[in-house]
Amino acid sequence: MKKLFLSILCAGGLSLIVYAQDSTTAREHIKYLSSKELHGRGVAYDGEHLAAEYIRKNLESFGVEPLSEEYFQKYEKPAFSMEGNVIGKAEGRSLLAGEDFRIMPFSQPLNDKYRLIRVSPSDLIDNKKINEINKKYANILPHSLIYIDNTNVNFKKDKDEKKYKEVLAKLKFSSPFKAAGIIEGVDKMPTWGLAGTFHESNLAYIYVKADKISHKDKSVEFYYNNKLADYIHYNVCGMIPGTEFPEQYIVLTCHYDHLGAMGENVYFPGAHDNASGCAFVLNMAQYFREHPCKYSVVFLFFSGEESGLLGSKYFVENPLIPLGNIKYLINFDLLGGGNDGIMLVNSTEGKGLELYERLKVFNEELQLLPKISQRSNAANSDHYFFTKHKVPAIFLYTMGGKVGGYHDTSDTNENCSLTMFDNIFKLFTTMIGKEE
Ligand SMILES: [Zn+2]
Numbered sequence: 001m002k003k004l005f006l007s008i009l010c011a012g013g014l015s016l017i018v019y020a021q022d023s024t025t026a027r028e029h030i031k032y033l034s035s036k037e038l039h040g041r042g043v044a045y046d047g048e049h050l051a052a053e054y055i056r057k058n059l060e061s062f063g064v065e066p067l068s069e070e071y072f073q074k075y076e077k078p079a080f081s082m083e084g085n086v087i088g089k090a091e092g093r094s095l096l097a098g099e100d101f102r103i104m105p106f107s108q109p110l111n112d113k114y115r116l117i118r119v120s121p122s123d124l125i126d127n128k129k130i131n132e133i134n135k136k137y138a139n140i141l142p143h144s145l146i147y148i149d150n151t152n153v154n155f156k157k158d159k160d161e162k163k164y165k166e167v168l169a170k171l172k173f174s175s176p177f178k179a180a181g182i183i184e185g186v187d188k189m190p191t192w193g194l195a196g197t198f199h200e201s202n203l204a205y206i207y208v209k210a211d212k213i214s215h216k217d218k219s220v221e222f223y224y225n226n227k228l229a230d231y232i233h234y235n236v237c238g239m240i241p242g243t244e245f246p247e248q249y250i251v252l253t254c255h256y257d258h259l260g261a262m263g264e265n266v267y268f269p270g271a272h273d274n275a276s277g278c279a280f281v282l283n284m285a286q287y288f289r290e291h292p293c294k295y296s297v298v299f300l301f302f303s304g305e306e307s308g309l310l311g312s313k314y315f316v317e318n319p320l321i322p323l324g325n326i327k328y329l330i331n332f333d334l335l336g337g338g339n340d341g342i343m344l345v346n347s348t349e350g351k352g353l354e355l356y357e358r359l360k361v362f363n364e365e366l367q368l369l370p371k372i373s374q375r376s377n378a379a380n381s382d383h384y385f386f387t388k389h390k391v392p393a394i395f396l397y398t399m400g401g402k403v404g405g406y407h408d409t410s411d412t413n414e415n416c417s418l419t420m421f422d423n424i425f426k427l428f429t430t431m432i433g434k435e436e
Contacts (some may be wrong), residue, residue: 023421025286026279027413029058033256033275034413040267041275042194042260043081043231047267048303051256052234055278055301059238062286067237067298067320075314077304079231080105082224086263088206089221090213098266098409100212102189103224104172105260107181107204110222114180115144116213121153125163130176141178145220149185151210175203183220185210192259192268192407194307224263233257235311236301237320238285244294249321250432251298251329251391253312253382254281255305259407271416272336272403274305280335280425287429295327295435302382305333312382316389323386327435328355329393330428331383337401338420341371344394346383348376351392362430368423373399398424 032038032054039047056071067073082103088095095101117137123129137144150168155161171182181204189207206222213220236256242248254277258270269275281299288297298321304310316323328351347356356374363369377384383393404415 022283022425023418026276026283026418026421029279029282030271030275030416030418031413033278034269034271034411036267039261041256041258041270042268042306043079044083044261044263044267045081047260048231048233048257051278052236052301052303055236055256055282058282059236059285059299062289064238064240064285064289064299067239067300071236071238073235073237073315073318073320074232075235075310075318076230076232077307077310078228079307080226080228081231082226082261082263084225084264085223086266087221087223088208090208091217091219092221093212095208095212098262099209101206101208102192102266103222103226103262104205104207105194105226105262106172106201107206107226108201109224109226110180110204111224112143113219113221115140116147116183116217116220117141117144117179118147118149119177121148121150121155121164122160124148124167125160127176134176134178138178142180144179145181145183145204145206145222146175146177146179147183147185147213149210151185151187172205173201179203181205183208183213185213189408194259233303233311235303235315237315238299240285240288240292240297242294242296243292246296247325248295249298249326250293250295250435251300251326252281252284253300253302253329253331254278254333255302255311255382257303257306257311259306266409268407268409269404269412271413272334272411273406274333274335275413276335276416276418276421277332280332280421283425284428287425288432291429291433293432293435297432305382309379309382309384313385316385323389323391326386326391329383329386329391330355331381331393331395333381333395334397334403335421335424336398336403336416336418338369338398338424339417340400341369341373341398342420342424343373343375343397343399345375345380345397346377346387346394347374352377352394355392355394358431359427362427366426366430368427369420371399396424
């Protein structure tokens with residue numbers, strides 16, 4: 001009786017493994033990877049390492065081999081991390097971190113009350129005015145923050161407005177003011193990014209909702225820590241050997257890092273970008289372990305994508321398999337939606353076009369996606385440096401459907417509909433499974 005029960009349980013368990021690679025398991029992966037515990041999978045609170053370890057453990061549990069002696073490929077790069085309490089106030093009124101203000105990731109720490117010095121957009125493009133401000137406030141500038149209201153820009157000449165935009169963009173990396181930092185007044189928070197975050201900057205740069213600062217306010221307070229230190233990043237690399245051509249590789253990639261955190265309570269969950277792609281590649285690994293392919297299938301989970309494709313660039317420069325033996329590579333980034341189908345980047349010519357045409361045939365046969373769209377190559381995700389080394393590579397992202405805001409704190413698991421997830425999975429497992 002006991003024995004019989006056990007064997008039924010085993011059979012049940014087995015079918016569970018075979019059919020486990022769907023959006024239900026994907027949901028579990030996305031839920032964990034985008035949770036507060038991982039603080040946006042950046043350097044702060046070691047979120048990136050927690051995510052790497054989660055992926056490694058999953059690959060190991062599926063029985064996927066490490067690509068070299070171990071799953072991790074390591075490289076080092078300086079990075080900022082903001083941990084602990086983050087407080088902001090305007091004239092004593094509390095500002096809500098994340099909602100009312102956001103601190104650029106490369107900002108110098110601030111821990112005090114600062115005088116607010118207003119600089120108009122027209123003053124900002126006038127070097128004479130800048131010198132005057134530096135002179136007039138010489139004594140208090142180190143204890144001041146320059147306020148530029150970017151919601152109130154009225155240049156008569158287009159060329160002045162163009163210059164203003166250029167000066168404002170440059171301000172983030174080097175300021176002509178001898179102040180502790182810059183506050184930019186905005187209508188809504190700009191799209192977040194990590195560009196330029198490996199270098200020590202000489203200032204703090206903070207976006208504040210313009211309606212949270214009154215024209216009467218004379219002071220602001222900011223308290224937060226931010227430190228630049230070397231950080232070891234890991235690419236997580238696994239493989240399932242091919243049954244006929246083990247020296248030829250089909251490579252499936254995604255990035256698992258995201259934008260990290262702004263202190264203890266604000267983080268960028270990155271469910272759509274790119275916990276969804278990780279869940280997809282994890283499911284692919286589980287699937288191909290059960291249904292081996294004629295070619296070896298390699299799974300690469302990159303770090304450092306948000307800081308400028310660091311992980312994939314490192315892999316291409318230090319490949320763990322001969323790049324010339326890659327039959328093709330598919331990069332999955334932003335898999336959370338799909339009501340309007342998928343976009344294939346780098347699919348307008350060569351091998352990319354061939355892949356597009358093959359996918360189209362399978363899609364028409366199986367009726368999975370409303371549309372497969374094409375665009376030419378761009379340096380917008382981890383496929384890019386492979387294409388620079390002549391590896392046939394395309395990048396897939398979903399179009400339409402409910403997902404959270406791009407590079408925003410609203411990119412949560414709840415906002416990720418995964419509408420076409422199972423269908424995209426079916427499309428790619430079918431195509432790769434039929435490789436002759
Ligand atoms: Zn991404």
